[in-house]
Amino acid sequence: MTSIQMPQLGETIVEGTILKWLKNEGDQVKADEPLFEISTDKVDTEVPSPVAGTVTKLLVAEGTTVPVGTAVMEIDDGSGTAGNGSSAPAATETPTAAPAPTPAQPPAQAPAQAPARQAIATPAPAMPDRGPRSNILSPIVRKLARESGIDLATVAGTGEGGRITKADVLAATSGATAQPPTSAATVTPLPSVGPAAAAVMVAPPSMPAGQGEESEPMSHIRKAIATHMLASTQQTARAWTMVEVNVDRLVRLREDTKEKFQANYGVKLTYLPMVARATIDALQQFPLVNSRIDGENIVTPRFVNMGIAVSYDAGLIVPVVKGADGMNTIGIARAIADLAARARSHQLQPDEVQGATFTITNPGPYGSLLSVPIINQPNAGILSLDAIQKRPVVVEDDAIAVRSMVYISMSWDHRLIDGELATRFLARVKHNLETWDFAEDLGL
Amino acid sequence: MTERRPAWLLTPPGLIDYDVANEAMHALARRRLADEIPDTVIALQHPPVFTAGRRATEDELLWDEATVTARGGAVRRIDRGGSFTFHGPGQLVVYPILGLGATPDAAAHLRRLEEVAIRTCADLGATVDRRADVQTGVWAGDEKVCAIGVRLLRTRVTLHGMALNCDTDLSWFDGIVACGLPDHGVTSLTRLLGRDVPVDEVAPLAIRHAAEVFGLGFADAPEEIERPFRAAAVA
Amino acid sequence: MASTTVESGAAGHGAEPRGKRSEDGQATYLIAIAEALWEEMERDERVIMLGEDIGVYGGAFKVTEGFLERFGPDRVMDTPIAEETIVGFSVGAAMEGWRPVAEFQYSDFMTSGFDEITTVLSRYHYRSGVQTPVTLRAPSGGGVRASNFHSVNPEPWFAYAGGIKIMCPAFPSDAKGLLKSAIRDDNPTLFLEHKALYRRIKEHVSEDPEALIPISSAAVKRPGDDVTIVTYGAMVHKALEAADTLAGRGVSVEVVDLRTVYPIDEETVIRSIEKTSRALVLYESFHFLGIGAEVASVIAEKAFEHLDAPVMRLAPPNHPVPFSPPLEDAFLPQVADIEAAVDRLSAW
DSSP states (O other), X not given: OEEEEOOOOSTTOOEEEEEEESSOTTOEEOTXXXXXXXXXXXXXXXXXXXXXXXXXXXXXXXTOEEEXXXXXXXXXXXXXXXXXXXXXXXXXXXXXXXXXXXXXXXXXXXXXXXXXXXXXXXXOOOOOOOSTTTTOBOHHHHHXXXXXXXXXXGSOOOSGGGOBOHHHHHHHHTTOOOOOOOXXXXXXXXXXXXXXXXXXXXXXXXXXXXXXXXXXXXXXXXXXXXXXXXXXXXXXXXXXXXXXXXXXXXXXXHHHHHHHHHHHHSSOOOHHHHHHHHHHHHHHHSGGGGOEEETTEXXXXXXXXXXXXXXXXXXXXXXXXXXXXXXXXXXXXXXXXXXXXXXXXXXXXXXXXXXXXXXXXXXXXXXXXXXXXXXXXXXXXXXXXXXXXXXXXXXXXXXXXXXXXXXXXXXXXXXXXXXXXXXXXXXXXXHHHHHOOHHHXXXX | OOOOEEEEEEOOOSBBOHHHHHHHHHHHHHHHHTTSSOEEEEEEBOXXXXXXXXXXXXXXXXXXXXXXXXXXXXXXXXXXSSOEEEEOTTEEEEEEEOBOOSSXXXXXXXXXXXXXXXXXXXXXXXXXXXXXXXXXXXEXXXXXXXXXXXXXXXXXXXXXXXXXXXXXXXXXXXGBOGGGOTTOEEOOHHHHHTSOOXXXXXXXXXXXXXXXHHTEEEEEOOHHHHHHHHHXXXX | OOOOOOOOOTTOOOSSGGGGSOTTSEEEHHHHHHHHHHHHHHHOTTEEEXXXXXXXXXXXXXXXXXXXXXXXXXXXXXXXXXXXXXHHHHHHHHHTTOEEEEEOSSGGGGGGGHHIIIIIITTHHHHHSOOOOOEEEEEEOOSSSOGGGSOOOOHHHHHTTSSOEEEOOOSHHHHHHHHHHHHHOSSOEEEEEEGGGTTTOEEEOOOOTTOOOOTTOOEEEXXXXXXXXEEOTHHHHHHHHHHHHHHHTTOOEEEEEOSEEESOOHHHHHHHHHHHSOEEEEOSSOXXXXXXXXXXXXXXXXXXXXXXXXXXXXXXXXXXXXXXXXXXXXXXXXXXXXXXXHHHHHHO
16 A cells, blocks of 8 residues: 655645545556646646555545645555455355454454564565655665664654665664654644653554544544553553542532632632642652653652643643642642643643653543553653542441542552552552641632 | 756747647656656747636736737636736746656745846846745845746646746736735836846846756757747747 | 986986985875886896886986986887887786886877787786786876877776786875885786876875885775765875865765775775765766776675665766866866765765
8 A cells, every 4th residue: 555645845845735636536547647736835736646556545635735744645556455354344244143253353463464574574664754755765774773673763864855864873773862753733742751762653553444444544643642652561660559548528628618719719629639739748758759760860850740641632631730849739720720721722832741750640530440541751650540439438446438439549660669669659648638638728 | 077967948939829838838848757858948928918827816817808808918727836927028938847856846946947037137237036025936126027937747847937027018917916916016127227128138148047057058959849839929 | 328318307306216306305106106116126137117218218207217327228128109019028028037117108008009918918827827027007097188199097998808907096105105016016017107196296205115005905095984985096186175175064075095996905995885884986087887887886786785875976978088178177077076976975
């Protein structure tokens, strides 16, 4: 399958408009036959096909303006993909009840195919398109990549037309940052990770849409999240610990004061600021949980920048309350409300999503009882505040009573922290939440 | 050793019918695409014609068709980018049909066209310049003396080019919103220099600068290449 | 024979070449060559010299001025204008145990003896088992407004023969050391002296008569990291000049002087490409089939994995050397052309 991109007709030309499709889905094309007409701010032209084949997909409507390099069309040129699994269902559908679920086939096939693919040394790796010459891999570039094991998809090409040069590979393998250039997004949705963590969305097996399925390209943010999450999973030694906290007093406090809080401070009072405040104290007591790895060193900030995971229309973003250790619960509540609102309206600045030293995620409001979050690199841990629920619990004198309880858990990086420390940290958070008088901190 | 690519030069005399010239230019571009012919540059004049590019809208033609015809002009919609412009007697039109190579840089091509016009005007004593803040083309202040519009064939061969007003009858430009810019005017070398500057005086300079700027070594095009243009001379 | 008076010619000095060094002891390319000849003539009685005007006149370029007086007419022989005979005589003398050093007045005239060189001299040992330690010498190359009868680079013609070692030094020390090696080599050798360098280059040259430079050893004349220029002869100096300018622009150029163009020192060339990954082969013999065409081929074949860009060549076209100065300048690669080629190579 060949992906046709909006061509680069000159360095200063950054986008083009599809004026007219000259070929439709299903049409045959010959090599160099015109596929579509484009208009840029400098010139108009028709764009010829680099291959012979059949047009399978038009990805963009006529009249749309897209940045250079955007995939606009797909052509099946017979180069073959691992699409066997997903196209099977249409052919093998039988009227018998409960057939073996065919969607399960592609994942099962994929692992078997991956080793075979790795055995083939000669074909060039599929490269993200970053310029008209980003696919040209010179012999020395391939040799250095092979010897170092670096994935060329992660190396930015500074050569003519985006070509990866020998110098680029040497810089990337010596640890200098060579991040793939991102498109013109206004905000990097996730905190910038160090060079060691700057991997790599290893290309998953290709499984194109089949009958009854739709396919759309991943958004830039989705790709970034995928890369970040996969990198975290691959690079951290993730362990997980949970405590159960009696938040009865907090629930009652909130019920009593939430209206007054809203009236006084203009923001809703949720549990999150209180948990954040309790956590900050614990981070100050156990600074290693606030630290990060730098090569073979451990860097421990003396401040706390609290990352707060926010779910919004484009996916997930983690704005950061900078200097949260200097704020009281009111200040934290205000900061969280402001950042969340601006996150949802896509108004965050790049430095507002960078620099977290610890992260809290709060899926509770959506109903989850227990979560195992993925660490937001380069943090040592991420705390999850799940749903508060009334549960029967054993109280003093072995009586059973109904109390508001919540499971608070933390995924933590065993490279930095050990189990005892993680548990004591969470115990401290629990202790704070169960014993503090937040009323004073709320100024009510 | 300075490298000049061998190229053909066509300079058909008189006013060359627009449709024929346009068709012949496209035919040459297709042959250039197939590497059958070298880079080719055509320098000529047209009888009066308004050409509308891809971005031109109907309301940018200010005269109705009857008026245009009565004055001896024509209107054509063509495949280059840009808006309306005028070609006519007294205006040097240059069409470079060049191969841009495997990594085409259309913006660089436009800059080179501007450079040819700037150097030509400088030779004659007129100070003109680019105006990146307004539009591609060559300007004297807020007035355009040379319009530039290009199209690519299969992204690799250039079509159309530049139109430099020498002693053009500028009243023709009242019939359009030239280049889609209502707040900018047009001018000519005659107006800038306060004397008649005919195309015959300007053409040799422009050709020499085109050779230098584009790195071409001109030879006269074979007769059969020039024939369709000559045959379409209307005056 | 009556003794003859030697007029001081263009070299303008006394008899011993060593006495013709500059005040600070530097020798020009020409004097270095004369010293090599003189020292080898003194060292080994079997070495004899022959050529047109080398004796009485002291040589067209005055390389052999004073040799007739020192070594006598039996060892320094003026010949007729008969290149075929010069080579044929050399082969015959070599068969009889002499070590002839035969001069061609201009390398362009060598082709008058083409058959003797390629069919006889180059193959005689293969055919008969008898060594023919003949050294041919000639002033070669252009850039001196001598037009196409006096400016040729003949090395590709004779490299093709396969039985002759060919040297094209660029520096006086290399010239002296290589010529001595050539004369001492038992194989046929061709020593081409670039006439544009005769009096234009000088440097401190060893006075040790045993200081030899091995045949088929290239030398890195300027170390660099970004681009390698592989070259020889007068082009080495243009490459060095271009490298200086390019250094000012942040491009670090390594210049490899082949010194011997057949057989070439592949190892030094490849080692340089391993470092820089970009190769420009610059040569004055013609583009098609010139020495550089071979070098480029070797690099592409043996250093492929180290290349970050295609191997590029820069050489004059296969065309008679023009007479008119602007034409000759346009014909030969100039420093600006070298810079432009390196720029193109760096940008690939």
